[in-house]
Amino acid sequence: MIGYISGTIKAIRKNYIIIATDYLGYKVFVIPQISLSLEPAAKVSLFIYTHVREDQLSLFGFSTLPELEFFELLLGISGIGPKMALSIMSLANLEMIKSAIANQDAGVFTKISGIGLKTAERLILELKDKIGEHLDKDEMRDVSQMHADVIDVLLALGYSRSEARRALAELPKDLTNADDKIRMALRSLAKQ
Numbered sequence: 564m565i566g567y568i569s570g571t572i573k574a575i576r577k578n579y580i581i582i583a584t585d586y587l588g589y590k591v592f593v594i595p596q597i598s599l600s601l602e603p604a605a606k607v608s609l610f611i612y613t614h615v616r617e618d619q620l621s622l623f624g625f626s627t628l629p630e631l632e633f634f635e636l637l638l639g640i641s642g643i644g645p646k647m648a649l650s651i652m653s654l655a656n657l658e659m660i661k662s663a664i665a666n667q668d669a670g671v672f673t674k675i676s677g678i679g680l681k682t683a684e685r686l687i688l689e690l691k692d693k694i695g696e697h698l699d700k701d702e703m704r705d706v707s708q709m710h711a712d713v714i715d716v717l718l719a720l721g722y723s724r725s726e727a728r729r730a731l732a733e734l735p736k737d738l739t740n741a742d743d744k745i746r747m748a749l750r751s752l753a754k755q
Contacts, residue, residue: 569608591624594653596732614645650675661694713744
């Protein structure tokens with residue numbers, strides 16, 4: 564099984580990249596937060612989940628080991644395959660997804676095509692104890708709510724959910740004020 568790839572970006576597409584390592588090129592499915600941060604010919608290193616089916620071998624790449632481990636947790640839930648797990652991880656950064664689980668916010672997950680309320684509730688039920696007791700739930704609630712509020716404002720202004728997520732992904736991590744996040748997200752969206 565392939566667990567890690569380091570190489571040069573040869574191509575970037577909406578949901579995958581091609582990484583060249585010496586004489587081989589690997590097609591790796593990634594979340595938009597990764598593909599948007601890369602440029603052709605840039606060096607990249609990703610932790611890899613190798614999914615094997617009788618008719619297909621697929622690679623899924625993540626920037627950090629905790630992201631890979633969370634992806635594997637998602638795959639342990641009945642009814643969630645690799646593509647759906649990747650869609651879940653595309654919602655927001657890992658901290659915010661864990662926040663939605665800790666706050667039992669099923670509505671976050673039902674926004675993904677193919678996930679109904681029952682699947683979202685099962686996901687939360689199965690993962691809430693596995694994401695770690697060390698999480699500060701009050702802090703997580705604040706982060707999750709601010710993220711949701713900023714997305715709601717951008718949606719109300721006519722931007723698509725994917726544009727809003729992309730703009731939030733590009734913001735500095737140390738930005739903690741919702742108004743500042745909205746202003747910077749609008750600046751980022753105006754440049755596109």
